[in-house]
Amino acid sequence: MTVPATTRQLRSLVTPEGQVRISLATVDTPQPRPHQVVVRVEAAPVNPSDLGLLLALADPGAAEVDDSPEGPVVTASVPEAAMPSMRARLDQSLPVGNEGAGTVVAAGDSPEAQDLLGKRVGFSGGGAYGEHALTTAQACLPLPDGATAADGAASFVNPLTALGMVETMRREGHTALVHTAAASNLGQMLARVCLADDIGLVNVVRRPEQADLLRDLGARHVVDSSAATFMTDLVEAIRATGATMAFDAVGGGRLASDILNAMEVAVTDPDAPYSRYGTDVPKQVYVYGSLDRRPIELRRGFGFSWGVGGWLLMPFLASLPVDDLVRLRSRIASELTTTFASSFTEEITLDQVLDLDVLRRAARTSTGEKFLIVP
Amino acid sequence: MTVPATTRQLRSLVTPEGQVRISLATVDTPQPRPHQVVVRVEAAPVNPSDLGLLLALADPGAAEVDDSPEGPVVTASVPEAAMPSMRARLDQSLPVGNEGAGTVVAAGDSPEAQDLLGKRVGFSGGGAYGEHALTTAQACLPLPDGATAADGAASFVNPLTALGMVETMRREGHTALVHTAAASNLGQMLARVCLADDIGLVNVVRRPEQADLLRDLGARHVVDSSAATFMTDLVEAIRATGATMAFDAVGGGRLASDILNAMEVAVTDPDAPYSRYGTDVPKQVYVYGSLDRRPIELRRGFGFSWGVGGWLLMPFLASLPVDDLVRLRSRIASELTTTFASSFTEEITLDQVLDLDVLRRAARTSTGEKFLIVP
Numbered sequence: 001m002t003v004p005a006t007t008r009q010l011r012s013l014v015t016p017e018g019q020v021r022i023s024l025a026t027v028d029t030p031q032p033r034p035h036q037v038v039v040r041v042e043a044a045p046v047n048p049s050d051l052g053l054l055l056a057l058a059d060p061g062a063a064e065v066d067d068s069p070e071g072p073v074v075t076a077s078v079p080e081a082a083m084p085s086m087r088a089r090l091d092q093s094l095p096v097g098n099e100g101a102g103t104v105v106a107a108g109d110s111p112e113a114q115d116l117l118g119k120r121v122g123f124s125g126g127g128a129y130g131e132h133a134l135t136t137a138q139a140c141l142p143l144p145d146g147a148t149a150a151d152g153a154a155s156f157v158n159p160l161t162a163l164g165m166v167e168t169m170r171r172e173g174h175t176a177l178v179h180t181a182a183a184s185n186l187g188q189m190l191a192r193v194c195l196a197d198d199i200g201l202v203n204v205v206r207r208p209e210q211a212d213l214l215r216d217l218g219a220r221h222v223v224d225s226s227a228a229t230f231m232t233d234l235v236e237a238i239r240a241t242g243a244t245m246a247f248d249a250v251g252g253g254r255l256a257s258d259i260l261n262a263m264e265v266a267v268t269d270p271d272a273p274y275s276r277y278g279t280d281v282p283k284q285v286y287v288y289g290s291l292d293r294r295p296i297e298l299r300r301g302f303g304f305s306w307g308v309g310g311w312l313l314m315p316f317l318a319s320l321p322v323d324d325l326v327r328l329r330s331r332i333a334s335e336l337t338t339t340f341a342s343s344f345t346e347e348i349t350l351d352q353v354l355d356l357d358v359l360r361r362a363a364r365t366s367t368g369e370k371f372l373i374v375p
Numbered sequence: 376m377t378v379p380a381t382t383r384q385l386r387s388l389v390t391p392e393g394q395v396r397i398s399l400a401t402v403d404t405p406q407p408r409p410h411q412v413v414v415r416v417e418a419a420p421v422n423p424s425d426l427g428l429l430l431a432l433a434d435p436g437a438a439e440v441d442d443s444p445e446g447p448v449v450t451a452s453v454p455e456a457a458m459p460s461m462r463a464r465l466d467q468s469l470p471v472g473n474e475g476a477g478t479v480v481a482a483g484d485s486p487e488a489q490d491l492l493g494k495r496v497g498f499s500g501g502g503a504y505g506e507h508a509l510t511t512a513q514a515c516l517p518l519p520d521g522a523t524a525a526d527g528a529a530s531f532v533n534p535l536t537a538l539g540m541v542e543t544m545r546r547e548g549h550t551a552l553v554h555t556a557a558a559s560n561l562g563q564m565l566a567r568v569c570l571a572d573d574i575g576l577v578n579v580v581r582r583p584e585q586a587d588l589l590r591d592l593g594a595r596h597v598v599d600s601s602a603a604t605f606m607t608d609l610v611e612a613i614r615a616t617g618a619t620m621a622f623d624a625v626g627g628g629r630l631a632s633d634i635l636n637a638m639e640v641a642v643t644d645p646d647a648p649y650s651r652y653g654t655d656v657p658k659q660v661y662v663y664g665s666l667d668r669r670p671i672e673l674r675r676g677f678g679f680s681w682g683v684g685g686w687l688l689m690p691f692l693a694s695l696p697v698d699d700l701v702r703l704r705s706r707i708a709s710e711l712t713t714t715f716a717s718s719f720t721e722e723i724t725l726d727q728v729l730d731l732d733v734l735r736r737a738a739r740t741s742t743g744e745k746f747l748i749v750p
Binding site for chain 2: 052053084085088089092252257268273274275276277287288290296297298299303304305306307308310311312314
């Protein structure tokens, strides 16, 4: 394997003055430690979680691009309200890209790392938006024969998140799920997992055409939050599935509250004696995204047996017994082009990320478009 | 033991038209089943949780009293916004009073019930606001020699809640607590428990004089939410104690959010690398009351490792292994007049509850006044 001495990486930096600066840096190609590998990146998806780090909540519509001796630099203003949360990253040139696929071109001395040398893998780890990425052997999934880099580029975050939601549901004693922003790439994957595993799933979407997309997939319970009948529809679907756990990508406004209230109505036995503490059926909403950045507003009509909390993939994986992780990863590998297929609408190069028109389109988190970076 | 054929009970009824009606009903004295006992009530405290059922959220300031053939009836309007939550209790004449103390005057056939006959007990179970109350043998705590009915009247709800908070903290791996509305009777009890057990406790109060009250008790960390320096004080106290779990009686507005944000600031290592997902330190707020009836507003600056949820005494007790329950109850019995002492500022009769002036004063949940009903 030939590994060049230097490599190019996409970087994002927030200045104390409130500007985000996005550029391509040329850096020394990293040297792997014993348990690490260097992947020559062939494909990396643009996930909403990547955009958060890349753009630092700035509006790409108002971004500008300047030339510098090191090449173009995209600059945009970080909203003032978001600056306190940027404190810990100020003035740091951060690599971007949570996952990708490519070929392992250098490996540390450990047997696990050496074993991957020359193989095409999907991988997770920061810095996937670059020509080469450093990650651990454990964070690599060798791709099945015939799988392309595009097939494997999104084999970590969304597949493990979808399976992680189902595992969390089982672990906490629930039997069916509600999912919001359900027409997303992740949402479609979760819908396929739930269909395959015969798990009740209430898909909450924001527009009628998203409902159609999910119904075409075979989803049985799709509820449109823009419909006048939303609350009734939601109660009905929750009653039909018995869903008492929700995963919410929206994370602002009243949606989490609406879901808890609908669950409470659905599980209340109209013939049971009155309790002003509500039912004793546990109802849980896990917030795993921030599509709506307003505060979460909880209108408590759902008794006292409820919880709302944050959910993140990495802490979940850290809590998972190794055997379970192996089981999930084997499943992803064997269903990579079916259950866990991602479809990308556009391939772009690293340089094109600094093209304002391309960046603006890639930054839209609306469903239906999904970009793949091909370094 | 002589048990009269009939007995008087305080009742609360909500009409479909939105009126709450409070009256004294004369009913047949209940007959105990094998595991039950009848207590001749000698004292019952007016807890905030009792007022919720008694008043149905109506404002006692606007209440009226009418005479009826069965005696006076207090009527008041239930706020329209609260009517949906009253649906399950409409037209039902409900007994009131969650706990009290008195003498067991009749017992079922079971040995546990028989064993209590003639003893003075503290007890829990609805209907404590009456001359006689029916409850289970298990829900009775025989009072130590020399303890008065007033000493034992509040030996269930607040003592077990205070101890339940500490048990929950330990069970979920936290080491110190934040408590809101900390100057309440319960809050003072929790402060004494935490002092005795050397547990860090951040007491959040709403007024300077409440802070003084707690400091006089020996509380080391008291934070006044009306102070301009509230957030800084809160972060400081959380940092000093390491509190990552809170019990919140307020349950509306931004207080839960403020606590989570303060915890996140307190646990963030300023030298750690930036993570836009926040720290991985679990932060939990349990909401156990509704002093503020506005929605809970969560302003997410606290990463993804957080939870907010409902907490109630009864489900907690149901989840507690029997040995642990015995341990908690033994402790309450032996520290009834010290750690778990309640002080009452006024004793009133059952008939006086229907006196508008007395009712209005008893219904104030501000600290410093605590009423005891002496049937």
